[in-house]
Amino acid sequence: xxxxxxxxxxxxxxxxxxxxxxxxxxxxxxxxxxxxxxxxxxxxxxxxxxxxxxxxxxxxxxxxxxxxxxxxxxxxxxxxxxxxxxxxxxxxxxxxxxxxxxxxxxxxxxxxxxxxxxxxxxxxxxxxxxxxxxxxxxxxxxxxxxxxxxxxxxxxxxxxxxxxxxxxxxxxxxxxxxxxxxxxxxxxxxxxxxxxxxxxxxxxxxxxxxxxxxxxxxxxxxxxxxxxxxxxxxxxxxxxxxxxxxxxxxxxxxxxxxxxxxxxxxxxxxxxxxxxxxxxxxxxxxxxxxxxxxxxxxxxxxxxxxxxxxxxxxxxxxxxxxxxxxxxxxxxxxxxxxxxxxxxxxxxxxxxxxxxxxxxxxxxxxxxxxxxxxxxxxxxxxxxxxxx
Numbered sequence: 001x002x003x004x005x006x007x008x009x010x011x012x013x014x015x016x017x018x019x020x021x022x023x024x025x026x027x028x029x030x031x032x033x034x035x036x037x038x039x040x041x042x043x044x045x046x047x048x049x050x051x052x053x054x055x056x057x058x059x060x061x062x063x064x065x066x067x068x069x070x071x072x073x074x075x076x077x078x079x080x081x082x083x084x085x086x087x088x089x090x091x092x093x094x095x096x097x098x099x100x101x102x103x104x105x106x107x108x109x110x111x112x113x114x115x116x117x118x119x120x121x122x123x124x125x126x127x128x129x130x131x132x133x134x135x136x137x138x139x140x141x142x143x144x145x146x147x148x149x150x151x152x153x154x155x156x157x158x159x160x161x162x163x164x165x166x167x168x169x170x171x172x173x174x175x176x177x178x179x180x181x182x183x184x185x186x187x188x189x190x191x192x193x194x195x196x197x198x199x200x201x202x203x204x205x206x207x208x209x210x211x212x213x214x215x216x217x218x219x220x221x222x223x224x225x226x227x228x229x230x231x232x233x234x235x236x237x238x239x240x241x242x243x244x245x246x247x248x249x250x251x252x253x254x255x256x257x258x259x260x261x262x263x264x265x266x267x268x269x270x271x272x273x274x275x276x277x278x279x280x281x282x283x284x285x286x287x288x289x290x291x292x293x294x295x296x297x298x299x300x301x302x303x304x305x306x307x308x309x310x311x312x313x314x315x316x317x318x319x320x321x322x323x324x325x326x327x328x329x330x331x332x333x334x335x336x337x338x339x340x341x342x343x344x345x346x347x348x349x350x351x352x353x354x355x356x357x358x359x360x361x362x363x364x365x366x367x368x369x370x371x372x373x374x375x376x377x378x379x380x381x382x383x384x385x386x387x388x
Contacts, residue, residue, distance in 0.1 A: 001121050005114035005346020006359070012329035013340050023329070024339040024372035026360040029164065029310065033228040033280055042268030043261050051260050056252040058084025058236075062263050065270040066236060072274065073196065075208045075219075081240050083248050084258045084266075088194050088222030088235035089115065095218045095237060096123035096156075098247040099188045105153045106190070109141055111313065111347035111354060113164045113192065128154070129349035134315055134357070137304040138166035140174040143181055156188035157181070161207075162195040165347050165359040166313045167288075167306020169202040172209075179210045188244075189213060192220040195309040197277045200285050202307040214240045225310075226277070227269045232262040284310050287362040287369055294373035295360075298380060300387075312360045313344060319385035321345070321358045332379050339372040356387075 006028045013023045057063065063079040070077050085091040092115070100106060102124030108116060110129040120127050128149050132138045146157065157178060161170045170178075182189045191207035207217045222235035237248055252258075288305075291312055295303040300317030318324040321343040328338050344357035362369060380386065 002117050002346070004118070005344075006342040008346075009325055009329060009340060012326055016329045016338060020336065021333055022337045024337065024364065024368055024375070026362070026364070026369075026372055027340040027342045029225065029361050029363055030230055031225070031228045031310070031363045032365060033283065035228050036269065036272060036276065038272070039227060039229065039265050039268045042264050046261070046264055054084075054257040054260050054263060056255075056257055057249055058082070058258050059263050059267070062267040062270075065267055069270045070238065073204070073206070075206050075238075077208070077238055077240065081238055081245070083237040083245065083252055084263060085235040085237055085252070086255070086258050087233040088192070088220055088224065089119075090255075090258075091220040091222070091235040091237040092116070092190075092192065093119050093122060094248045094251050095190050095220055096120065096125055097251055098244050099190065099218060100125045100155045103153065104155045105151060106156045106158050107146055107149060107154060108158045108349070109146075110349055111138070111165055111344055111357070112158075112349075113160050114342070114346045116158065117349065126153075127349050131348075131350060131353065132166070132168075134302060134304060134313065138163065138168045138313065140170055140178070143177045147181060147185075150185055150187075154185070154187060156190050158190040158192070159207075160192040160194075162199055162204075162306075162308025163311075164192075164195065164309055165311050165342070165344070166304075167309045167311050169199050169307040170205065171202065172205045175205055175207060175210055178207075179213045182213060182216050187216065188218055189216050190218050190220065194220070194222045194225050197226045198281055198284055198310060199308040200281070200288065201305070204308075208238070208240075216241070218244060223266050223269055227272075228280070229265060229269070232265050233259055234262040234266045284362065287364075287366055288312070290366050291360065291362045291369055291373070294370070294377070298377050300380070310362050312362065313357055314360065315357050317380060317387050318356060318383055319387055320355050322355070323385060324379075324383055325358065327383060327385075328375075328379055332375070332382075334375045334378050337371060337375055338379075339375050
């Protein structure tokens with residue numbers, strides 16, 4: 001079981017804080033945007049005498065409201081198509097357990113979400129990576145490259161759209177190419193769509209928008225990012241494939257039920273107006289623009305402009321971003337501050353890739369991001385392992 005690429009340096013960050021430093025956490029997607037008060041109030045004011053189990057698939061009332069939410073973004077599903085999960089994490093695990101057997105293979109474009117390898121280990125399946133490249137903004141690799149690695153053990157392709165960690169938003173053309181590939185080889189398309197509300201320069205297209213692929217798609221979702229409610233641990237597995245739903249429900253029954261109080265929170269969130277996302281999206285866009293501008297102004301840094309989510313992947317002029325990230329926490333400070341980043345090697349399955357790349361999350365306000373970039377700009381000039 002691998003360490004989390006965005007949490008493994010936490011002991012060094014804790015030690016830096018104990019020395020009195022302010023550590024700017026750009027390593028993890030924990031937004032500082034306020035969780036909607038009305039959503040929290042639904043839990044705080046709940047009249048509950050006994051906190052009971054919910055149905056294993058989640059409360060019917062929440063699933064119906066979720067279906068209405070999905071219909072609002074053009075995804076034609078009903079409550080029976082939705083399984084409520086303990087965060088997007090459980091939805092990912094249930095998708096792998098339901099669609100693949102131990103020893104089967106899932107193709108994933110890399111760099112990918114850093115927890116996927118852990119879920120693959122837990123499910124006993126093998127990740128087959130196909131590399132996307134920074135010089136192409138981390139676009140989907142050519143379909144021929146994905147098709148080349150298909151074997152009799154291949155059962156699924158997994159994508160994150162918009163992407164964590166790159167912020168890339170897959171186009172309809174790219175997704176239609178994936179659709180045709182999945183139909184041609186009878187594969188599932190597992191689509192992690194946790195950041196759908198945050199597309200800036202490209203339209204959001206869901207895998208469930210693709211005609212003809214309905215029985216192949218398993219959509220993975222969470223309320224963590226869209227409502228800044230990461231600690232609620234409420235997600236969803238959405239599919240119109242009844243056989244997959246039936247198998248996933250067996251795993252859901254194994255853990256009995258998803259969190260009860262958090263379902264109240266999630267249900268209240270579905271009552272928020274569609275305009276709720278306007279301010280959050282504008283805020284993230286201003287943060288993205290600042291972060292990209294600052295990074296691109298640093299000598300030796302290569303940073304594509306991400307079209308969605310709230311992450312930037314950047315090539316840094318250092319020997320190894322893992323060593324650099326640890327050095328930032330152990331040996332560097334600027335005016336009592338430093339920053340924490342996620343080394344990108346943990347987002348790749350191909351050995352050796354990502355050693356000079358890092359993911360930075362623009363989840364702090366622009367003032368904090370500016371201070372963090374002051375630290376990074378100085379650090380890159382004095383780091384002993386700087387490269388040409």
